[in-house]
Amino acid sequence: MAETQEATVVFGVLNETSETESRVALTPDIVTRLKRGGVASIIESGAGMAAEYTDEDYEKAGAKVTDRAAVLAEADALGFVDRPSAEIVASLKPGQWVIGMLGSFTDADYIAALEKAGLVGIGIEKLPRKLSSAQSMDEMTSQNSVMGYKAAITAADAYGSFLPMMTTAAGTIRPAKALVLGAGIAGLQAIGTLRRLGAVVTAYDVRPASQGEVESLGAKFLDLGLDFSKGQGEGGYARALTAEEQAQQQAAVDEKAAGFDIIITTAKVPGRKPPVLLTAAGVNGLHRGAVIVDCAASELGGNVEGSAVGEQVTEGGVKLIGAPYLASGVATTASNLLARNVADILVHFIRDGKLSQDLSEELDDALVVAGRAEEPAVKSE
Known part of the structure; x- marks a missing residue:
């Protein structure tokens, strides 16, 4: 059994349960x-209940379960599903670390607020996904995989017929x-899940490399007769299409969409308005009872x-489901994966029992988006 080290860093988590x-x-x-x-853990009471984890579960594992004020006061670093609200930021002490999807690509004012509060912000959205050392930290990959699975289940539940072929008397x-x-x-997970449910699946992506991945799952690749050979963007994401390319893609997808019963869209561009892949004309061309699940809504x-x-x-009887919270x-599986992502990021920044930004690695330069303090706060016992 591995020897437990004396705790010198306290990691805190709040209850973020809400309607969504x-x-x-x-x-x-x-x-x-x-x-x-x-690393010692401190968590707000009730934080895990919606994901099927009780306060007693956390206490048995060795965490301190307490109220929100105590978590905010005692934690050296806090991990978030969503980013901390302005109210929480105002309650934190200079030198504390916050780890989460902080929106650093699009919300400079928020990052400036973290800086002003003297906080160290670790923005998971800036993770260099191609680094092998970052794979276990990649929240977007883990959560999008869950999202793709749930998108297929949501579509199957909303569709008024069977997904598999069935022969009866x-x-x-x-x-x-x-x-x-x-x-x-997300798309690949949706493809795999739909296939396992028995649907005949077709998929499309602007990245040329995606065709082989789609076909390896037993799905067909939709031929739009277009060539976006530079569809791969930085960091493993699809790049944003030009206005002309979007128009061409939309027209082709609209025309092809009419032959499908279920459509799932997963094309998010981090930090930007998602591209429109199916226009109103395409929606109106679907038959009554068709289902669309838009994960990018x-x-x-x-x-x-x-x-x-x-x-x-x-009006034509098409169910359009905007589902960003899939x-x-x-919650149980998603939390298991998310917690590992956040914890591995935290551990990455611990050296000699202290939180430290002085690692001089590509990963650190990308992730630290606010508060590059020389002396990060660490509790002294």
């Missing part, structure tokens, strides 16, 4: 893992035809024209 959020940034097994590495039911737009982590819009968070039914719907 059931995940938690720390699970009991990660409490144990951190404890062995000399009363006749044969044809399999559902599904189209996945965006073959990144947000206040910025979605991959589907007219998409909004929540479910709506068009990972939260699989």
Whole structure:
């Protein structure tokens, strides 16, 4: 059995449960893992309940379960599912670390607020995904994988017929035809799940390399007759298309979409408005009872024209589901993965029992988005 080191860093997590959020940034097994590495955990009471983890589970693992004020006061670093609110930022002490998806690509004012408060901000969205040392820290990959799985389940639940072909004494039911737009982590998981449910799956992505990945899962690659040979962007993400390319893609997808029963869109561009992959004309061309699940829906819009968070039914009887919170719907698994991502980032910045930014590595330069303090706060016992 590995020897447990004396705790010198305290890691805190708050209860972020809401109407749309059931995940938690720390699970009991990660409490144990951190404890062995000399990190003590403190968590707000009730934080894990929506993900099926009780306060007793955390206490048995060795975490301190307490109220919010105590977590904020005692933690050297805090991990978040979402980023801390302005109210929480105002409650933190200079030198404390915050780890989460901080929105550093698009919200300079928020990062400036962290700087002004004297906090050290670790923005997971800036993780260099191609670094092998960063794979276990990649929250976007882990949570998008959960999202893709749940998108397929959501579509199957909303669709009014079977997904697999079924032959009965009363006749044969044809399999559902599904189209996945965006073959990144979420898209590939959606493809695999739809295939396992028995649907006939087709997919499309602007990245040329995605065709082989799609076909390896037993799906067809949608031929739009277009060539976006430079579809691969930096860091493993799909690049944003030019206006002309978007128009060409939209017209081609709109035309092809009419032959499908289920459409799932997953094309997010981090920090930017998602590209429209299916226009209103494409939606209107679908048959009554068809289902669309737009994983990119947000206040910025979605991959589907007219998409909004929540479910709506068009005049033509098409169900359009804007679903950005799908990972939260699989809270236990999503939390397990997320907690590991956040914990590995935390541990990466611990040297000689202290939080330190002085590692001089590519990963550090990318992740530290606020408060490059020379003396990060570490509790002294």
